[in-house]
Amino acid sequence: DTAVSQTPxxxxxxxxxxxxxxxxxxxxxxxxxxxxxxxKKFLKIMFSYNNKELIINETVPNRFxxxxxxxxxxxxxxxxxxxxxxxxxxxxxSQETKPYEKLFFGSGTQLSVL
Amino acid sequence: QQxxxxxxxxxxxxxxxxxxxxxxxxxxxxxxxxxxxxxxxxIFLMILLKGGEQKGHDKISASFNEKxxxxxxxxxxxxxxxxxxxxxxxxxxxxxxxxxxxGTTLQVKP
Numbered sequence: 001d002t003a004v005s006q007t008p009x010x011x012x013x014x015x016x017x018x019x020x021x022x023x024x025x026x027x028x029x030x031x032x033x034x035x036x037x038x039x040k041k042f043l044k045i046m047f048s049y050n051n052k053e054l055i056i057n058e059t060v061p062n063r064f065x066x067x068x069x070x071x072x073x074x075x076x077x078x079x080x081x082x083x084x085x086x087x088x089x090x091x092x093x094s095q096e097t098k099p100y101e102k103l104f105f106g107s108g109t110q111l112s113v114l
Numbered sequence: 115q116q117x118x119x120x121x122x123x124x125x126x127x128x129x130x131x132x133x134x135x136x137x138x139x140x141x142x143x144x145x146x147x148x149x150x151x152x153x154x155x156x157i158f159l160m161i162l163l164k165g166g167e168q169k170g171h172d173k174i175s176a177s178f179n180e181k182x183x184x185x186x187x188x189x190x191x192x193x194x195x196x197x198x199x200x201x202x203x204x205x206x207x208x209x210x211x212x213x214x215x216x217g218t219t220l221q222v223k224p
Binding site: 040041042043044045048056090100101102103104105106107108 | 144146148150154155156157158161163199201203211212213214216217
């Protein structure tokens, strides 16, 4: 069984559309994250949830809205997609938000905005 | 503040050694190392907590000098499977906000 799974793996869409990426973890972890990796491979944190509560919200446009229906799921909804949103989006989870907790990443969603 | 990694890229022959450095301008709680192969997710290698400890994972080890806010990853007798991009991630508080460096691309050739 995949520990952290994301769907879809590839997402190709037009500018202005709204899209969602889903993430689920079966590790029993309390904390989940969204990271964005741009074309230069820079991995940047976007959001973090602990037990369904938002704890990290980086300077991300309001068009990005995370939703955590339960602690095993963290979805990312993006409104009015722009060309600059093209990137690979990784979901991750960890047991807790402590300095020694390792992250488990999903396989990523390659988003291409045309 | 994003940590800075050096070098940006390394090309090795199988069996050679490499060192990847990671520096931060902030005091650190911990340093994390991950490896990402092309088209795949980053995979955890190790975490170093403040205290200057050194850790090892097969022929890959790392050190953390909290006074200098630096960490180094040592790859010994490199194998083809070591190829990929290595990221250091730093935590400067206990908020869980892991900030990654820009990555170091390692290519091991036969």
